[in-house]
Amino acid sequence: MKRQYSLLLLSSLLLQSQLAVAGEHQGIQIGKTIMVASNDIQPAAESPFNKEQDMPMGQSSSDSKESLLPEDDGAKKDSELFSTAGSGYLHPFLSVGEEYTDNLYDLDQDKTSNFLTRISPGIWLSVPKVKEVPVTIAANNTSAGGLQMALPDYEGFERFNAYLLGALDYKMYSADSALNDTDAKAEGLFKYNLRGGLSFQALDSYTSSQDRFDIGNASIDPVRRYKSNLGQAVADWDFSEKLRTKAEFSNFYLNYSEAIDDFLDRSDNTASWYGFYKYSPKTSFFVQYQYVDLSYDTNTAWDNTQDLYYAGINWASSEKTSLRMKAGYQNKDYQEDFIQTNTQDNNGLALELALKYQITVKTEISLALNHKIEESDSAVALDKEVSSGTLHYKQQFTEKLLGVCELSVENANYNQLQTGERDDDRYLLRPALQYVFKDWLMAEMAYQYDTRNSTDDLFDYAANTISFSLNSGF
Known part of the structure; x- marks a missing residue:
C-alpha cells in the first residue's frame, strides 16, 4: 500500500496540475496543483502536512522514525541503483496524457476547442536513497520572492542529504x-546536518514554461513564455531543548521571451529570520520577519521593497491532524515617490494556513488559505491583492482505486493604473479517479471546471476539460 501511495505522489509530479490560484504558468508542475504553477490555482493550496499526497513528495513527518540511510554493504548492485520497488538512488518516470477542452484560450466568446497530447519524461536521484521526492518547489511568478507560500522544512535525518530532478513536458495542440512547445524543470537540494543542532541547506529550482492562456496577456501571441530561477540558502540552529532559530536568503529571477513582456522581468532578493519556541513535542510557536527587495529590469517605476511581520504556530496533535499557520502584516513601499504618494492600500493582512485532517484510514481532507499583496501580471495594473484557498478531499475506495476532489477559489483585486475597476473571482473544481494497475503503473481520469467572473466583462470565461493519463515510475 505504501508503494502505491509513492506512485500516486509521483503521478502528481508528472501531471500538469491546472489548479493554480494565483499563478499563471501552465508548465511542468512539481507536486500537485499548485498551488498549480505559478499558478493556475496553486500547489500553494495544498497542505504541506500530508505525508502522502498533499505533502511535498517524500517529506517525512516530524515524528517519523524511519531511517533514510542506505544499507552499507560495500559495492552497490544494479538492483539498488535502479529499483522497481522505488528504493533505489535513481528514479526514472514517464507520463503520457490526453485532454480535451472546450475553451483553449479562456475566452468569454469565440471559444476554441482543443485536444492536447502531453508526453512528460523525467528522472530524479537522491543520496541517501529514499522512496519519495524530498521536496516540492512550486514558484509563483506574481508572488514577491517567487513563493506564494513558504516551503516546509525538509526533515533530512542523515548527516548529508542531496536530491536532483530533471523533467520535460512535450505539448502538442490539435x-x-x-x-506546440516543450517545458522543462530542473531542481535540486543539498542539506548538511552538523552536531549541536546546526544545519545548512541550499536549493535551486529552474523552470522554462509559459503563462496560461489569458486575454489579459500583453502579447498578441497567445503563448507568453518565460524562464525563472529560484535559489535559496538556509541556516537552521536548534540550540536548546525549547529554542530554535533559522535564517533564509533567496533570489528569484524572472525573464520573459518576448520584448512586449519585458515590463514583467524582475529580480527579487529576500531575507527572512525565524525564532521558534517549542511549547511541547507536538506544538511550536514562532515569529518571522521577512524583507523583500524587488527590482524590475526595464519597468523600474514598479521597483519596491516589502516588510512582512508574522506570528505563527506549527501543531501536530496526532498522526491524523496537523496545522501550520502564520498571520501578520505586509507593508509595501514603492521607490518612486509619485507612485508611493498616489497609491493606496499598500499594506494589510498577510496570511498562510495549511490544515490536514485524516478522518479515517481511507478518508482525508486538507485546507490551504493564502492572502497577500502580489505583483501585477497586467500592464495596466500596479499590483493586486490576492486571497486564495483550496479544499482537497481524498477517498481510498479500494486498495487500487483512489478518488480525489479539489475545489479552489481565488479573488484578485487589481490596483488599476487607469479608470475602471478590475476585481476577479475564479473558481476551479477538479474531481479525479486514480487506479493502480501495478506498483509502477497508474492511470488517472479527471474532469475540470474552471471559471472566472470579473467586474470587467472582458476577463470572464468558463472552460470544461476532460483528461486521461498513464503514469509510470520506478
Whole structure:
C-alpha cells in the first residue's frame, strides 16, 4: 500500500496540475496543483502536512522514525541503483496524457476547442536513497520572492542529504500546431546536518514554461513564455531543548521571451529570520520577519521593497491532524515617490494556513488559505491583492482505486493604473479517479471546471476539460 501511495505522489509530479490560484504558468508542475504553477490555482493550496499526497513528495513527518540511510554493504548492485520497488538512488518516470477542452484560450466568446497530447519524461536521484521526492518547489511568478507560500522544512535525518530532478513536458495542440512547445524543470537540494543542532541547506529550482492562456496577456501571441530561477540558502540552529532559530536568503529571477513582456522581468532578493519556541513535542510557536527587495529590469517605476511581520504556530496533535499557520502584516513601499504618494492600500493582512485532517484510514481532507499583496501580471495594473484557498478531499475506495476532489477559489483585486475597476473571482473544481494497475503503473481520469467572473466583462470565461493519463515510475 505504501508503494502505491509513492506512485500516486509521483503521478502528481508528472501531471500538469491546472489548479493554480494565483499563478499563471501552465508548465511542468512539481507536486500537485499548485498551488498549480505559478499558478493556475496553486500547489500553494495544498497542505504541506500530508505525508502522502498533499505533502511535498517524500517529506517525512516530524515524528517519523524511519531511517533514510542506505544499507552499507560495500559495492552497490544494479538492483539498488535502479529499483522497481522505488528504493533505489535513481528514479526514472514517464507520463503520457490526453485532454480535451472546450475553451483553449479562456475566452468569454469565440471559444476554441482543443485536444492536447502531453508526453512528460523525467528522472530524479537522491543520496541517501529514499522512496519519495524530498521536496516540492512550486514558484509563483506574481508572488514577491517567487513563493506564494513558504516551503516546509525538509526533515533530512542523515548527516548529508542531496536530491536532483530533471523533467520535460512535450505539448502538442490539435487546434494550432504553432502552439506546440516543450517545458522543462530542473531542481535540486543539498542539506548538511552538523552536531549541536546546526544545519545548512541550499536549493535551486529552474523552470522554462509559459503563462496560461489569458486575454489579459500583453502579447498578441497567445503563448507568453518565460524562464525563472529560484535559489535559496538556509541556516537552521536548534540550540536548546525549547529554542530554535533559522535564517533564509533567496533570489528569484524572472525573464520573459518576448520584448512586449519585458515590463514583467524582475529580480527579487529576500531575507527572512525565524525564532521558534517549542511549547511541547507536538506544538511550536514562532515569529518571522521577512524583507523583500524587488527590482524590475526595464519597468523600474514598479521597483519596491516589502516588510512582512508574522506570528505563527506549527501543531501536530496526532498522526491524523496537523496545522501550520502564520498571520501578520505586509507593508509595501514603492521607490518612486509619485507612485508611493498616489497609491493606496499598500499594506494589510498577510496570511498562510495549511490544515490536514485524516478522518479515517481511507478518508482525508486538507485546507490551504493564502492572502497577500502580489505583483501585477497586467500592464495596466500596479499590483493586486490576492486571497486564495483550496479544499482537497481524498477517498481510498479500494486498495487500487483512489478518488480525489479539489475545489479552489481565488479573488484578485487589481490596483488599476487607469479608470475602471478590475476585481476577479475564479473558481476551479477538479474531481479525479486514480487506479493502480501495478506498483509502477497508474492511470488517472479527471474532469475540470474552471471559471472566472470579473467586474470587467472582458476577463470572464468558463472552460470544461476532460483528461486521461498513464503514469509510470520506478
